[in-house]
Amino acid sequence: MIKNLKALLFGLLVALVLCEIVLRIYNPFTNFTKQGKLVLPANQQTVFDNQWIKQLDTKICYSRNALGFRGPMPTDSIQKLNSIITVGGSTTECRFLSDSTTWPFLLGEKLKDSIPNLWVNNAGIDGHSTFGHLLLMKEYISKLKPKYVLLLTGVNDVETEKPEQFDLMNENKLQYGSVKAFIKSLLNKTEIGATVFQLYNIRSAYKKGLIHKDVDFKQLRDTTYTTAYIQEAIARQKNHLIGYHSRLQEIISICKANQIQPILLTQPSLYGSYTDSTTGIKMDLKFHESNPGKNNLLQEQVLEEYNNVVRAFSTQVTVIDLAKLMPKNTLYYYDFIHFNKQGAAKVAEILNKEIESRITQINTDQY
Numbered sequence: 001m002i003k004n005l006k007a008l009l010f011g012l013l014v015a016l017v018l019c020e021i022v023l024r025i026y027n028p029f030t031n032f033t034k035q036g037k038l039v040l041p042a043n044q045q046t047v048f049d050n051q052w053i054k055q056l057d058t059k060i061c062y063s064r065n066a067l068g069f070r071g072p073m074p075t076d077s078i079q080k081l082n083s084i085i086t087v088g089g090s091t092t093e094c095r096f097l098s099d100s101t102t103w104p105f106l107l108g109e110k111l112k113d114s115i116p117n118l119w120v121n122n123a124g125i126d127g128h129s130t131f132g133h134l135l136l137m138k139e140y141i142s143k144l145k146p147k148y149v150l151l152l153t154g155v156n157d158v159e160t161e162k163p164e165q166f167d168l169m170n171e172n173k174l175q176y177g178s179v180k181a182f183i184k185s186l187l188n189k190t191e192i193g194a195t196v197f198q199l200y201n202i203r204s205a206y207k208k209g210l211i212h213k214d215v216d217f218k219q220l221r222d223t224t225y226t227t228a229y230i231q232e233a234i235a236r237q238k239n240h241l242i243g244y245h246s247r248l249q250e251i252i253s254i255c256k257a258n259q260i261q262p263i264l265l266t267q268p269s270l271y272g273s274y275t276d277s278t279t280g281i282k283m284d285l286k287f288h289e290s291n292p293g294k295n296n297l298l299q300e301q302v303l304e305e306y307n308n309v310v311r312a313f314s315t316q317v318t319v320i321d322l323a324k325l326m327p328k329n330t331l332y333y334y335d336f337i338h339f340n341k342q343g344a345a346k347v348a349e350i351l352n353k354e355i356e357s358r359i360t361q362i363n364t365d366q367y
Contacts, residue, residue, distance in 0.1 A: 038135055038136065038139055038140075039068075040064065040067070040068020040069070040123075040140065041064055041068060042064060042065070042066050042067065042068045043064070043065070043066055044062070044063055044064040045061075045062075045063040045064075046061075046062050046063070047059055047060065047061050047062070048060055048062065050096060052096075052212065052213065052214060053096055053212065053213070053214040053334050054214050055214065055334050055340055056096055056097065056334060056340060056341070057097075057098060057101075057341075059098075060096060060097070060098050061098040061099055061100075062095065062098070062099065063099055065121070067121065067140075067144070068123075068140070069085070069121040069122055069123045070093070070094075070099060070102065070104070070105070070121065070122035070123075070124075071099075071104065071105060071108070071120060071121035071122050072119070072121075074119045075119065076117070078119070078144050078145065078146055079145050079146075079147075080117070081117045081118070081119040081147070082115050082116065082117050082118045082119070082147055082148075082359070083118075083119045083120075083121075083144075083146035083147050083148065084107075084108070084111075084118070084119070084120045084121075084146060084147070084148045084149075084150060085120075085121050085122075085123050085141055085144070085146045085148070085149050085150070086104040086107075086120070086121070086122050086123060086124060086149075086150045086151075086152065087123050087124065087133050087136060087137070087141070087149055087150065087151050087152070088124045088128075088133070088151060088152035088153060088265075089124060089125065089126060089127060089128045089129065089132075089152075089153075089155070089156045090124070090126040090127065090156075090212070090337075090338060091124075091152060091155070091267070091337055091338060091339065092104065092122065092123075092124030092152045093122065093124030093125055093126050094122070094124070094338075094339065094344060095126050095212070096212055096334075096338070097339075097340075097341060097344055101341045101344055101345075102122060102344055103339065103343075103344040103345070103347040103348045103351070104120055104121070104122035104124075104150075104348075105120070105122065106344060106345055106347075106348035107120060107347075107348040107351050107352060107355070108120030109348075110348055110349070110352040111352060111355065111356060114356050115356070115359060123136060123140070123141065124152075127156065128156060129153075129156035129157045129160050130153055130156075130157055130244060130247040130248060130251065131160070131247065133151065133153065133247075133251060134247055134250060134251060134254075137149075137251055137254045137255070138254065141260070142254055142257075142258045142260070145258050145259060145260060146260060147260065147261060148260065148261045148262075148263060148359070149255055149260050149261070149262050149263070150263045150265060150351075151248075151251065151262060151263070151264050151265060152265040152267065152322070153248070153264070153265075153267065153306075153310065154266065154267030154303060154306040154307055154310065155267050155269065155303060155306075155337055157240070157244045157247075157306055158237075158240070158302060158303065158306060159236070159237065159240050160240060160243075160244075212334075212335065212338055213335055214334055214335070215288065215334065215335045215336065217276065217279055217281055217283075217286070217330050218279060218281065220281075220286040220287065220288065221286070221287065222285035222286060222287075222295070223285060223287050223295050224285060224295070225295070225298060230298055230301070233293075233294065233298060233301075233302060234301055234302060234305065237302060237305045237306075241305055241306065241309055244306060244309050245309050245312070248264070248309065248310065248313060249313075252313065252316060252317055261317075261318070262317050262318075263317065263318045263319075263320060263355070263358070264310050264313055264317060264318070264319045264320070265310075265319075265320050265322045265351075266307040266310050266311065266319070266320070266321050266322050266323035266324070267303060267306065267307055267310075267322070267323055267337075268322050268323045268325075268326035268347075269299070269300070269303060269323070269328075269333075269336055269337045270283065270296070270328055270329075270330065270333050270335075270336045270337070271296050271297075271299040271300035271303055271336060272284070272296060272297065272300035272328055273296070273297050273300070274328050276328070276329060276330050277329055277331075278329055278330045278331045279330055281330075283296045283328075284296055284297040285297065288335075288336065296336075299336070303323075304323075307321075307323050318358055320351065320354045320355070320358075322347070322350065322351070325350045325354070326343075326346065326347060326350060327346070331343075332346050
């Protein structure tokens, strides 16, 4: 009995070691962690089949340059160029859009005719909140010292007062807060552990309604809530908003300490009370099965609390209210928050108008 158990454990250990070796050589999942460190996957170029989102291209060309960002490599020193790096989560990375159809790329194409020596790169990471953005700023972007950083934040920070697994597992340290946290952080220093956590994170994102999924808006059901329920849901954001403000302030401080001009963007979405001009659907009471606790109206009220935090920084830095400028129209989204090709083009169009004149103005100002 004991002999068989030892043989079983030995066989399991060998299998795990072999699996670890294989995953270190080739991991089919895009993973931003390697043995507990934030590592942006560099020099990637792939074409993958899109079988999930019908309104997007069936073939998606996805690449990352030698810096680990989406976009072209700089033609000169980044400090010498009119360099812009976009930072955010999935609505910035645009993982399900080909390189040439993401809004950061299209923005660069529009701005290059009016801004000389322009270089735009996309440092968005699907799933990251401002906890992850802080780590990215500290470990990568502050060292590159671009002239500008565009930050599109908000939706991944909703009801987040501590690093999500997306962010926490990007920290190069063991977590001693609990036995569970210690084991997770220890396992994350392996490729097997990191891959398992990534699959778990995808499942968690789905529960929060943040997963990439083709939504048939005509099939959505209505739901209503009591006034007390709505008030409690909004009041519950208070402590989360304090932390969100603090993290944004720290990001701004890092930018200023490194002579980087931050430009904050509010988070647009399809949440809210309106009639969609494309489908004719009245959207306020609609809810998605992945997040039945909030209908469209309540989602908007909650997200606007976070957008208001961003707007409050307008006395310190440039803030572009993309949430107000972006039309609420299903023509531009494949779910409630992620842009389709038309949406990415619309975002680029809006930001081009807002940024073109502002960069000229910013260049004349000093902190």
